[in-house]
Amino acid sequence: MNNFEELNLNPDIISAITELGFVKPTPIQELVIPVLLESERDLVGLAQTGTGKTAAFGLPMIQKVDTSINQTQGLILSPTRELCMQIAKDLQSYSKNNHKIRVTAVYGGTSIETQISELRKGSHIVVGTPGRTLDLIKRNRLNVSKINTVVLDEADEMLSMGFKEDLDAILEGTPDTKQTLLFSATMPAEISRISKKFMNNPVELSAGTKNVAAENVKHIYYEVQARDRYEALKRIADINPKIYGIIFCRTRHETKEIADKLITDGYNADALHGDLSQAQRDSVMTKFRSRHLQLLVATDVAARGLDVDDLTHVINFNLPDENEIYIHRSGRTGRAGKSGISLSILHMREKHKLRSVEKITGRSFEKMLVPSGKEICAKQLYNLVDRVENVEIDESQIAPFIEAIYQKLEWLSREELIKKFVSVEFNRFLSYYKGAKDLNKIDKSRDDSRGSREDTGRRRKDVDGRRGDDEGRRRNRDDANFTRLFINVGSSTNLNPASLIGLINKNTKEKSIDIGKIEIMKNFSFFEVDKAFEKTILKSFEDTDFNNIPLVIEVANPKQSGNEGSPSSRNFKRRDSFKGKENFKGKENYSRLKNKDGRKRRENKK
Numbered sequence: 305m306n307n308f309e310e311l312n313l314n315p316d317i318i319s320a321i322t323e324l325g326f327v328k329p330t331p332i333q334e335l336v337i338p339v340l341l342e343s344e345r346d347l348v349g350l351a352q353t354g355t356g357k358t359a360a361f362g363l364p365m366i367q368k369v370d371t372s373i374n375q376t377q378g379l380i381l382s383p384t385r386e387l388c389m390q391i392a393k394d395l396q397s398y399s400k401n402n403h404k405i406r407v408t409a410v411y412g413g414t415s416i417e418t419q420i421s422e423l424r425k426g427s428h429i430v431v432g433t434p435g436r437t438l439d440l441i442k443r444n445r446l447n448v449s450k451i452n453t454v455v456l457d458e459a460d461e462m463l464s465m466g467f468k469e470d471l472d473a474i475l476e477g478t479p480d481t482k483q484t485l486l487f488s489a490t491m492p493a494e495i496s497r498i499s500k501k502f503m504n505n506p507v508e509l510s511a512g513t514k515n516v517a518a519e520n521v522k523h524i525y526y527e528v529q530a531r532d533r534y535e536a537l538k539r540i541a542d543i544n545p546k547i548y549g550i551i552f553c554r555t556r557h558e559t560k561e562i563a564d565k566l567i568t569d570g571y572n573a574d575a576l577h578g579d580l581s582q583a584q585r586d587s588v589m590t591k592f593r594s595r596h597l598q599l600l601v602a603t604d605v606a607a608r609g610l611d612v613d614d615l616t617h618v619i620n621f622n623l624p625d626e627n628e629i630y631i632h633r634s635g636r637t638g639r640a641g642k643s644g645i646s647l648s649i650l651h652m653r654e655k656h657k658l659r660s661v662e663k664i665t666g667r668s669f670e671k672m673l674v675p676s677g678k679e680i681c682a683k684q685l686y687n688l689v690d691r692v693e694n695v696e697i698d699e700s701q702i703a704p705f706i707e708a709i710y711q712k713l714e715w716l717s718r719e720e721l722i723k724k725f726v727s728v729e730f731n732r733f734l735s736y737y738k739g740a741k742d743l744n745k746i747d748k749s750r751d752d753s754r755g756s757r758e759d760t761g762r763r764r765k766d767v768d769g770r771r772g773d774d775e776g777r778r779r780n781r782d783d784a785n786f787t788r789l790f791i792n793v794g795s796s797t798n799l800n801p802a803s804l805i806g807l808i809n810k811n812t813k814e815k816s817i818d819i820g821k822i823e824i825m826k827n828f829s830f831f832e833v834d835k836a837f838e839k840t841i842l843k844s845f846e847d848t849d850f851n852n853i854p855l856v857i858e859v860a861n862p863k864q865s866g867n868e869g870s871p872s873s874r875n876f877k878r879r880d881s882f883k884g885k886e887n888f889k890g891k892e893n894y895s896r897l898k899n900k901d902g903r904k905r906r907e908n909k910k
């Protein structure tokens with residue numbers, strides 16, 4: 305298909321998108337638009353952000369609006385405030401030649417009253433986060449009874465953020481006759497289940513293969529010792545002077561730490577994580593979008609709402625626990641037809657994870673060597689020379705000074721002058737990388753890669769000069785701020801790290817709890833949390849359930865954390881092999897393994 309006319313879109317829509325620079329439909333648009341315009345059939349679309357899916361569902365939705373009816377006819381549910389705002393903005397620009405169409409975004413973290421008065425004016429299409437949308441429905445401020453199209457956008461993200469019940473409640477109030485569209489970047493089992501529940505014989509369309517990473521993204525990895533991870537990150541940034549990328553970390557703690565270090569080391573970086581206020585988040589995102597920041601260090605959850613098309617790199621400071629998260633991360637580059645690089649910094653124990661990511665993404669990863677100091681200096685030098693060559697001279701501004709400058713430098717030859725100008729900037733790199741070690745040499749006898757914790761911010765003390773600590777002492781010191789908790793659900797009940805975090809957020813209503821290592825076993829799981837929140841968490845989980853299983857949560861035996869870096873170790877195999885009445889039985893067996901301290905605590909509780 306060569307153009308939008310062939311898709312039977314209205315001329316006012318075509319003229320609006322032509323002004324936006326859309327020349328021909330993207331693959332997902334080619335597939336989805338005809339189905340939506342020509343049938344009432346439900347649809348499941350497998351597409352990542354960046355493939356043009358907003359226009360794929362948005363253009364037909366706009367075309368189908370009947371402006372003579374002052375009712376909400378289209379509802380789009382999306383996981384984050386930023387995505388809602390972005391989708392609403394996109395829809396407004398697609399419909400700018402039809403002034404009668406009104407699109408409203410509703411999301412949490414901001415005054416509900418303003419949104420209520422917007423809705424009162426009448427809104428044909430509402431784009432909302434599930435929580436705020438449900439709130440407005442319950443207050444009778446949003447009427448979904450006349451909806452003819454519902455879109456569940458980024459459905460996998462909505463589920464992993466714990467919005468399943470809100471979605472159930474919202475969809476309950478919509479007409480049975482509506483057309484339901486579900487878009488997801490990945491297709492976990494839960495999405496297949498939800499599509500069966502909410503949809504009627506949906507047509508499945510995909511702009512690629514299931515769970516496959518974007519085509520035009522190159523996947524590379526560097527292998528270093530865990531303690532050299534940060535140094536490797538800096539070298540990667542230095543060898544790519546024009547880098548514009550997101551560095552993904554696992555925890556807020558690590559995110560803050562890495563961003564702080566980068567800022568201290570003179571990089572144009574900042575952090576994006578859940579501890580920031582909405583205003584701070586907005587400010588960081590605006591700076592990043594406008595390229596005033598080159599590097600954004602972010603957690604997966606915080607980066608969800610960030611929609612940037614031209615990232616050069618996605619950097620996995622460590623590999624995520626879930627392969628699907630890797631697909632989401634890497635899909636943030638190589639968008640809108642551009643190419644991109646997704647790179648991962650690994651230590652040797654993470655290599656097995658790499659194989660499983662390769663399997664699920666269908667892409668092989670290329671190993672690259674961490675650049676040497678010499679290579680970086682050369683790259684920076686040529687980049688500097690490039691900048692000198694291309695800089696624009698503002699003749700009128702420089703004119704008053706230039707004569708005096710000529711006189712001052714008169715005694716230098718051309719060659720000396722060039723060397724001096726270049727050295728002003730270049731000396732910084734030369735001195736930093738003088739005698740820099742080769743990070744690709746891995747001392748396999750020195751096992752500093754156990755677990756992921758030493759890669760987090762808690763390593764700072766090591767950097768400050770206490771690197772000689774033995775492994776055991778380091779782990780104990782690190783553990784001091786964290787409590788390890790047991791919970792009686794695991795992968796067999798579809799718990800994954802994202803849904804566990806969603807559960808903690810939902811139950812505690814606290815978004816600032818530091819979460820450490822998460823271990824999902826078959827029938828139960830362990831996770832570390834900031835000690836200060838231990839009681840809050842234990843209390844908030846009372847009388848709650850997950851996928852209809854009543855939850856039991858308690859402090860895990862500290863002794864058993866010794867083997868946590870290696871889930872295949874004997875202890876874990878034993879605990880994970882508990883069978884029988886699934887969760888509760890598993891929990892009882894686990895309790896028997898606990899030491900006296902654990903028992904005392906439970907007795908005290910009684």
Ligand code: AMP
Nearest residue numbers: 326328329330353354355356357358640
């Ligand atoms: P989305 O996947 O909806 O977030 O879209 C990603 C980017 O691609 C956005 O900046 C869109 O404006 C742009 N886009 C969507 N469709 C097209 C198209 N047919 N041609 C060019 N750009 C497009």
